[in-house]
Amino acid sequence: MRIGKFLYFGDFLVIPVAVLLFAWAAYAAGGAAAIPEWGASLVFGAALWTLVEYLIHRYAYHHAPILAPLHDAHHKEPLAFLGVPSFVSSGLILAVCYLPLRPYAPVLAAGFTSGVMLGYAAYMFVHHATHHFKIEPGDWLYEARLRHMTHHYREGVNFGVSTGFWDRVFGTLAARRERTAADV
Ligand SMILES: [Zn+2]
Ligand SMILES: [Zn+2]
Numbered sequence: 119m120r121i122g123k124f125l126y127f128g129d130f131l132v133i134p135v136a137v138l139l140f141a142w143a144a145y146a147a148g149g150a151a152a153i154p155e156w157g158a159s160l161v162f163g164a165a166l167w168t169l170v171e172y173l174i175h176r177y178a179y180h181h182a183p184i185l186a187p188l189h190d191a192h193h194k195e196p197l198a199f200l201g202v203p204s205f206v207s208s209g210l211i212l213a214v215c216y217l218p219l220r221p222y223a224p225v226l227a228a229g230f231t232s233g234v235m236l237g238y239a240a241y242m243f244v245h246h247a248t249h250h251f252k253i254e255p256g257d258w259l260y261e262a263r264l265r266h267m268t269h270h271y272r273e274g275v276n277f278g279v280s281t282g283f284w285d286r287v288f289g290t291l292a293a294r295r296e297r298t299a300a301d302v
Contacts, residue, residue: 121202121203125205129204130239130242131204133239136232140232143224143228144156144228147228155229156229158229159233160232160236163233163234163237164234167233167234167237170234175279176277196249197249201242207238208235211235244279245266247263248262248279249266262279265285266279272292275292276290
């Protein structure tokens with residue numbers, strides 16, 4: 119959906135604030151002794167996000183009834199500010215990750231949700247950068263840019279935006295951008 123710049127970039131404001139609040143909540147629940155559990159849950163959440171990102175992009179954004187036309191608009195107009203408003207994405211992560219876990223494991227819930235949110239923010243940043251930043255060979259995002267541009271030009275490859283790891287695992291990695299006949 120076409121959204122204003124404030125909502126488009128809202129994640130970069132909402133997520134750091136949420137992560138700080140979750141760190142505070144974890145500390146309130148377990149004190150300094152909770153730091154290892156919080157840290158491990160955060161790393162696990164961020165790692166799991168990369169798989170979720172791959173699966174959502176491959177199956178939901180490219181095949182699901184309502185989402186596929188919305189994502190198709192991004193494929194047709196890659197520079198437009200299209201996306202999910204931050205209150206929807208963060209609200210969804212909160213509802214799916216934090217709320218069900220919190221009653222049983224508050225520290226784990228806080229760390230895990232923070233990790234997922236940071237993974238999502240990294241995905242948003244890398245995706246925006248691959249389309250809008252001037253990225254030259256040798257720059258740290260150059261691989262990500264090549265990989266994602268290939269996704270825009272070829273069907274069925276490179277669904278991972280923040281990492282190519284899951285494309286390698288599931289056999290959908292196309293290492294180099296190969297132009298198609300339609301690409302002029
Ligand atoms: Zn796509
Ligand atoms: Zn894109």
